Amino acid sequence: MRRRTVLAGLTGLSAGLALPATARAEPQSRPNGPWIQPEQVVQKVALTENADLGPKLAGIAARSGGRMSVEVAGRSATGWPIHLARFGEPAPGKTSLLIQTQIHGGEPLGTEVALHLMQTLATSSHPTVLDVLDKLAIWFIPRLNMDGGDFRNADGFLVQRRQNTQPWTPQEWGLAPGTPAPWYLPRQLLQPGQTPGYDINRDFSPDLGFRLGPGDEALLPGRSELPGFFVTPEARTSAAVFQRMRPDFFIDHHHRGSNTQSDTDNQLTTLQLVGIVTAGTPDFPLDPAARDLAFQVNVLVWDRLRELGNSGFGGITRYPDVELPGTALGSYALNGAGIMLYETRSVAQKSMGMLIQQSLFGFGATLEGLTDGSVYAVDPNRYHDIPPAGPSIGNPRDDL
Numbered sequence: 001m002r003r004r005t006v007l008a009g010l011t012g013l014s015a016g017l018a019l020p021a022t023a024r025a026e027p028q029s030r031p032n033g034p035w036i037q038p039e040q041v042v043q044k045v046a047l048t049e050n051a052d053l054g055p056k057l058a059g060i061a062a063r064s065g066g067r068m069s070v071e072v073a074g075r076s077a078t079g080w081p082i083h084l085a086r087f088g089e090p091a092p093g094k095t096s097l098l099i100q101t102q103i104h105g106g107e108p109l110g111t112e113v114a115l116h117l118m119q120t121l122a123t124s125s126h127p128t129v130l131d132v133l134d135k136l137a138i139w140f141i142p143r144l145n146m147d148g149g150d151f152r153n154a155d156g157f158l159v160q161r162r163q164n165t166q167p168w169t170p171q172e173w174g175l176a177p178g179t180p181a182p183w184y185l186p187r188q189l190l191q192p193g194q195t196p197g198y199d200i201n202r203d204f205s206p207d208l209g210f211r212l213g214p215g216d217e218a219l220l221p222g223r224s225e226l227p228g229f230f231v232t233p234e235a236r237t238s239a240a241v242f243q244r245m246r247p248d249f250f251i252d253h254h255h256r257g258s259n260t261q262s263d264t265d266n267q268l269t270t271l272q273l274v275g276i277v278t279a280g281t282p283d284f285p286l287d288p289a290a291r292d293l294a295f296q297v298n299v300l301v302w303d304r305l306r307e308l309g310n311s312g313f314g315g316i317t318r319y320p321d322v323e324l325p326g327t328a329l330g331s332y333a334l335n336g337a338g339i340m341l342y343e344t345r346s347v348a349q350k351s352m353g354m355l356i357q358q359s360l361f362g363f364g365a366t367l368e369g370l371t372d373g374s375v376y377a378v379d380p381n382r383y384h385d386i387p388p389a390g391p392s393i394g395n396p397r398d399d400l
């Protein structure tokens with residue numbers, strides 16, 4: 001039996017499944033519900049190139065009647081603009097949510113999900129959307145890693161990659177020449193003919209104002225179980241947005257792996273979730289309340305996606321345990337935000353629309369759960385009921 005509740009405290013996707021045809025014909029449900037409809041398959045997804053992202057965001061903002069504003073929050077290492085799109089401002093009584101995508105340049109679908117969601121938030125007159133906008137402040141950093149999102153091979157073809165484009169410059173930090181690069185600048189990218197760059201999602205520290213300085217040579221190269229060093233302008237831009245908003249909740253959207261996989265494993269895990277990526281550091285312990293909110297949101301999304309039945313969304317599992325305080329998720333969790341990681345299945349051309357829908361549905365369920373308060377009724381201990389990842393998953397250190 002599918003959920004009968006009107007809108008189900010959920011998204012238009014579930015409403016489309018649950019409501020009788022007459023109800024679906026009501027004006028606020030046209031043409032595509034608040035978020036996206038199950039029959040509205042996103043075909044032939046055209047991924048947004050860097051040069052088109054700013055104009056797309058400006059276009060959505062221009063149609064938003066003042067709901068959305070866009071600014072350049074920072075610049076990538078090579079100078080691309082890093083955009084910040086804002087719906088509302090944090091205020092007492094409002095729940096604030098920061099959604100970040102594509103910190104790994106080769107993991108592009110989250111940016112498309114964000115653009116879909118922004119479009120709905122900007123233009124829909126659906127009462128659920130109006131309620132969300134009334135109760136929440138929602139900010140987006142779409143495609144944090146613009147360099148990786150535009151990375152091209154020697155022939156100029158867009159191939160994208162995980163890292164940004166940035167050399168190691170110890171002198172910039174007042175460090176002795178010869179100081180080793182942070183460990184998350186892959187050594188193979190320091191070889192001749194390679195373009196150096198950092199895994200931005202290891203460059204964070206729970207000390208959001210941390211900067212390397214003279215005498216810090218002994219901290220390098222560091223290691224994965226420790227905070228990073230904020231050497232990338234992308235991580236510093238994200239952290240500045242975080243400090244400005246101080247969100248109650250943070251969503252980071254990734255792919256498991258970064259390249260095509262066979263369509264034949266379509267029925268394997270389509271999504272991995274995680275609500276905890278660090279146990280905390282001595283100076284930055286993990287707030288149990290933030291951890292519980294993280295568990296609640298993760299369980300809510302897990303529940304809602306499973307309720308969709310024959311939606312095409314496959315198994316959902318829990319990302320393996322990790323200790324990564326140098327990730328955006330880890331550092332923000334240690335600054336009091338509830339967190340959720342999306343690791344959607346890697347891009348396979350035929351599945352991209354489904355994968356976008358899946359994440360879009362999860363985002364919508366989260367917005368509605370935070371708006372109507374239903375998420376706070378979820379038992380956080382059920383987080384551990386989310387099945388663990390299957391054996392085919394590679395080293396989790398390499399995906400998140």
Ligand SMILES: [Zn+2]
Nearest residue numbers: 104254399400
């Ligand atoms: Zn990733």
